[in-house]
Amino acid sequence: MSLVPYEEGSLILDDPNSKSVVVVNPTSGTLSFFQQDNGSDGPESNEDLTASSSALDFSSGVHHFKGPIASYICPQCGTEINPDIMNRRQIHRRASSGIEQENIRLGSQENTIPLGFEFANSSFSKRYFQLLERNHRHYVLQNDPNNKERQYGKSKYFIPDELFIPGYFRKFFNILSLLGNGARGSVYKVVHTIGNTELGVFALKKIPIGNDMEWFNKCIREVKALSSLTHKSANLITYNHVWLEMDSAVGFVRSVDGGQSDSKEEIPCIFILQQYCSGGNLEDCILRNVFDKFPDTESPEERKKKFRTRKKNHGKSADIGLSTEQLVSIIRDIARGLHELHSIGLIHRDLKPSNCLLLNSFKNDDEDNETHEEGSNSEQYFPSVVIGDLGESQLEGESRLGTGCTGTLEFTAPELIIQGGTTSSPALPSRLIHTYNEYTFASDMYSLGMICYFIVFGELPFEPQLDIIDLKARIKHFRFDTESMIAKHQAMKLKPVDYRIFQLMDALLQPNNDVRPTAKAVEDMLDEMLSNSKPGKNFWKDNNDSTLNFTTISELNETTNSFTDDFVEDDNMTLSLPAPEGDLSAVSSAKVNTSSVIERSVQFCYKVISILSTIIVFKSTKTGSWLSYTSLVILGMVFKSPVDERSRHVRALGLLALIAILKKYIY
Numbered sequence: 001m002s003l004v005p006y007e008e009g010s011l012i013l014d015d016p017n018s019k020s021v022v023v024v025n026p027t028s029g030t031l032s033f034f035q036q037d038n039g040s041d042g043p044e045s046n047e048d049l050t051a052s053s054s055a056l057d058f059s060s061g062v063h064h065f066k067g068p069i070a071s072y073i074c075p076q077c078g079t080e081i082n083p084d085i086m087n088r089r090q091i092h093r094r095a096s097s098g099i100e101q102e103n104i105r106l107g108s109q110e111n112t113i114p115l116g117f118e119f120a121n122s123s124f125s126k127r128y129f130q131l132l133e134r135n136h137r138h139y140v141l142q143n144d145p146n147n148k149e150r151q152y153g154k155s156k157y158f159i160p161d162e163l164f165i166p167g168y169f170r171k172f173f174n175i176l177s178l179l180g181n182g183a184r185g186s187v188y189k190v191v192h193t194i195g196n197t198e199l200g201v202f203a204l205k206k207i208p209i210g211n212d213m214e215w216f217n218k219c220i221r222e223v224k225a226l227s228s229l230t231h232k233s234a235n236l237i238t239y240n241h242v243w244l245e246m247d248s249a250v251g252f253v254r255s256v257d258g259g260q261s262d263s264k265e266e267i268p269c270i271f272i273l274q275q276y277c278s279g280g281n282l283e284d285c286i287l288r289n290v291f292d293k294f295p296d297t298e299s300p301e302e303r304k305k306k307f308r309t310r311k312k313n314h315g316k317s318a319d320i321g322l323s324t325e326q327l328v329s330i331i332r333d334i335a336r337g338l339h340e341l342h343s344i345g346l347i348h349r350d351l352k353p354s355n356c357l358l359l360n361s362f363k364n365d366d367e368d369n370e371t372h373e374e375g376s377n378s379e380q381y382f383p384s385v386v387i388g389d390l391g392e393s394q395l396e397g398e399s400r401l402g403t404g405c406t407g408t409l410e411f412t413a414p415e416l417i418i419q420g421g422t423t424s425s426p427a428l429p430s431r432l433i434h435t436y437n438e439y440t441f442a443s444d445m446y447s448l449g450m451i452c453y454f455i456v457f458g459e460l461p462f463e464p465q466l467d468i469i470d471l472k473a474r475i476k477h478f479r480f481d482t483e484s485m486i487a488k489h490q491a492m493k494l495k496p497v498d499y500r501i502f503q504l505m506d507a508l509l510q511p512n513n514d515v516r517p518t519a520k521a522v523e524d525m526l527d528e529m530l531s532n533s534k535p536g537k538n539f540w541k542d543n544n545d546s547t548l549n550f551t552t553i554s555e556l557n558e559t560t561n562s563f564t565d566d567f568v569e570d571d572n573m574t575l576s577l578p579a580p581e582g583d584l585s586a587v588s589s590a591k592v593n594t595s596s597v598i599e600r601s602v603q604f605c606y607k608v609i610s611i612l613s614t615i616i617v618f619k620s621t622k623t624g625s626w627l628s629y630t631s632l633v634i635l636g637m638v639f640k641s642p643v644d645e646r647s648r649h650v651r652a653l654g655l656l657a658l659i660a661i662l663k664k665y666i667y
């Protein structure tokens with residue numbers, strides 16, 4: 001028997017012997033008694049319960065709440081329940097609604113306590129899961145007569161029997177929906193239940209392991225990383241617990257004899273229970289909600305909402321993109337999560353928008369936004385973002401080859417790209433090895449820079465259809481040019497943003513990892529930007545001329561591609577872009593204006609040249625010739641094509657005009 005607090009002033013009494021749980025809620029003065037199926041409510045368990053909790057009377061199957069609960073110390077997790085809190089709650093309850101005694105019928109639905117998200121997010125839930133993990137493993141292994149895993153056991157799978165918690169998933173969880181599929185497994189939205197009590201909604205990642213020891217070790221990395229987070233971080237996913245169980249596989253699994261398993265067969269799976277993020281992932285949110293990229297996948301409800309908004313705006317659709325406040329909020333949250341990870345020596349290695357999860361759903365400002373706090377401007381609101389999926393993470397200093405993992409190419413820093421060049425190993429001259437750099441904290445910062453790019457533009461700077469070799473080359477040669485990026489932002493007619501966002505991207509996407517800022521530096525800088533904001537005012541435009549106060553990391557790091565311990569430990573360090581002389585953004589604003597005027601003039605000239613070339617083709621050839629048709633088609637393309645492709649079409653038209661002239665005068 002043990003007592004586990006699950007929310008302020010409330011307790012769970014868990015008795016693994018009788019497979020029963022009593023939930024005590026002093027606030028409402030209610031008790032709920034639950035027993036697992038197959039169990040019998042024997043006298044022993046009742047004795048046990050009464051002996052352990054003198055304040056409770058369990059006579060004749062009807063459970064009464066007798067009086068205020070005194071202080072308890074849980075024998076298993078050692079938590080002391082503050083009696084003052086409970087007594088205060090009792091007094092408050094009695095004062096407000098009179099002294100009531102509620103009769104609780106066993107298992108009756110209306111008497112269950114709705115814990116929901118409070119439980120899922122409470123600090124007590126961690127201890128609760130630790131306790132349950134120990135207890136359920138113990139009693140289920142001993143008592144489950146249908147323990148299939150014992151039968152397969154060692155003969156078929158390398159994982160020892162005692163590591164399995166058979167039946168746990170089916171007994172304690174109900175699947176609500178599939179949240180997504182990753183490279184390693186599937187993630188489900190589940191509700192955790194004990195009897196009729198719903199303890200909360202969680203995300204459950206199921207990764208089929210099969211008989212692959214290497215794969216198992218790889219998957220367990222995520223668990224190791226998550227469990228090394230000793231305190232709750234606001235911007236890192238909260239992990240509840242992990243267990244192994246036989247379940248149906250998704251995908252290909254090999255058994256010991258080398259044969260292929262039938263995918264319907266139950267195989268060892270690892271289950272990782274995590275905090276549920278109701279807002280989904282950042283990638284989907286940016287593409288769907290912000291940039292409206294997949295209108296085909298919209299629900300009829302979403303379509304109706306958009307139609308209503310457009311009607312409200314008199315047919316005009318609002319500017320797309322995120323506001324400065326929203327961008328700053330996202331980048332700061334991710335930087336804060338990264339700072340936490342880096343401070344315990346972990347490199348994420350696979351930071352990308354689909355691994356950043358939103359605690360609440362984001363509703364664009366042109367939609368009704370019920371999630372906004374009262375009085376908050378929707379342009380300034382973005383839900384909190386947490387970093388998830390630590391499956392690729394590694395300790396600083398660990399070899400990337402030792403982990404057997406690879407990140408996602410588009411978000412990978414250029415110094416990590418292995419292009420296939422080889423050199424001979426000094427130890428084994430006959431053997432050729434690849435030259436490569438290790439992952440560092442700075443490589444995570446590059447990924448953050450690429451996330452910034454994605455949330456600002458709703459796309460990446462690489463064409464989506466590139467093959468791997470070309471993509472690697474593009475990543476290697478990618479250079480962020482602040483001014484042309486601001487021009488691109490203007491050309492895309494996105495919501496105006498503070499230019500310091502572009503300076504930050506420039507710093508993060510530096511090819512030289514020594515000059516990239518640390519997560520802490522980014523967090524501090526954005527905190528400062530936010531603290532200078534004036535509520536209800538678009539302060540970014542007012543402050544357009546202010547600059548970021550950066551110092552460079554190269555002053556602190558002697559060696560390229562290695563971030564020293566000092567770098568992580570020095571919390572007070574401020575890192576920055578190369579210090580601008582004078583008022584940089586004033587200068588850059590002027591430059592940007594000039595360059596956008598030049599850009600517009602060039603585009604205008606292209607169009608004029610195209611029209612002239614088409615006229616020349618028509619004058620030089622017979623009407624209806626292939627040249628005249630082709631020139632008309634290309635002229636259409638000049639006017640329709642994106643800015644960066646226009647010059648190609650203009651050149652093609654020029655060539656056609658030249659051919660037409662040559663045809664006329666030479667032949």
Ligand SMILES: Nc1ncnc2c1ncn2[C@@H]1O[C@H](COP(=O)(O)OP(=O)(O)OP(=O)(O)O)[C@@H](O)[C@H]1O
Binds near residue numbers: 388
């Ligand atoms: N804790 C969570 N809460 C809500 N949704 C989640 C949670 N964890 C994952 N998801 C959803 O499930 C999807 C799959 O997650 P998973 O981490 O397995 O793969 P991924 O990051 O998308 O891809 P990859 O495995 O290639 O990195 C995510 O994209 C996200 O939409």
